[in-house]
Amino acid sequence: MPAGNWSAHSGYTWLIMSSLSRFIRGTSLWRRYQRYLKKHSRDSKDAFTARYEYEVSRPEGRKETVCGIGSTMEQTRVARETVARVVREYGIKSMLDAPCGDLNWMKHVPLDGVRYTGGDVVQQMVDENRAKFAGTGREFVLMNIIEDVPEAADLILCRDCLVHLPGADVKRALANFSASGSKYLLATTFPATSQNTDLRFPGEWRAINLQAAPFLLPPPLLLVDEECPDDNGHSKSLGLWKLPL
Secondary structure (H helix, E strand, C coil): CCHHHHHHHHHHHHHHHHHHHHHHHCCHHHHHHHHHHHHCCCCHHHHHHHHHHHHHHCCCCCCCCCCCHHHCCCCCHHHHHHHHHHHHHCCCCEEEECCCCCCCCHHHCCCCCCEEEEEECCHHHHHHHHHHCCCCCCEEEECCCCCCCCCCCCEEEECCCHHHCCHHHHHHHHHHHHHCCCCEEEEEECCCCCCCCCCCCCCCCCCCCCCCCCCCCCCCCEEEECCCCCCCCCCCEEEEEECCC
């Protein structure tokens, strides 16, 4: 092809691709593509931020909670009772809730006399909570449980989070909890799961048994079936462990 024709051809191709790119960026297809990229990111912060942005963008996303069905009032009846029981029976005076989400159900748990800190990896969630719960005595911090060793607390609550992390990240989070100097860990576990599978990307989901390989936690001090009414329950429970693990 003559040089002049090739130059013209390249110019037309660039013009078409540029116009197509601008068109796609102005549609929901581009936003869906961005969400896909973030969801399949190896970075947990990107993955959970993308999930948050997706939930708040849906017309029905704010009906009760942006944290998914597992954080609805219906799904957390037993969880609310269990947290209150642990606080009462184990003399809890300080608590780290990580991740805290939007406090849809936690705000209904009686925590009189407990210094509450909510940690989350999503900056927008932290900012919203600071504004919404200003003056209540609750503190909110940006925190990545995979990378950060939290400040010591009597109780660390980690509900519905480790199920979304690859196995290596679960082990890192558990190590950070142990290194924090905290007293107890209350975390989601599925005792009926005999063999743990892994995830390709953070943000996906599978049931994990913290007592099974590769985590091999000892028997918990307390194990409470959450009695979740949905089909994905799979013996979903809250287990209480003494720290360090």
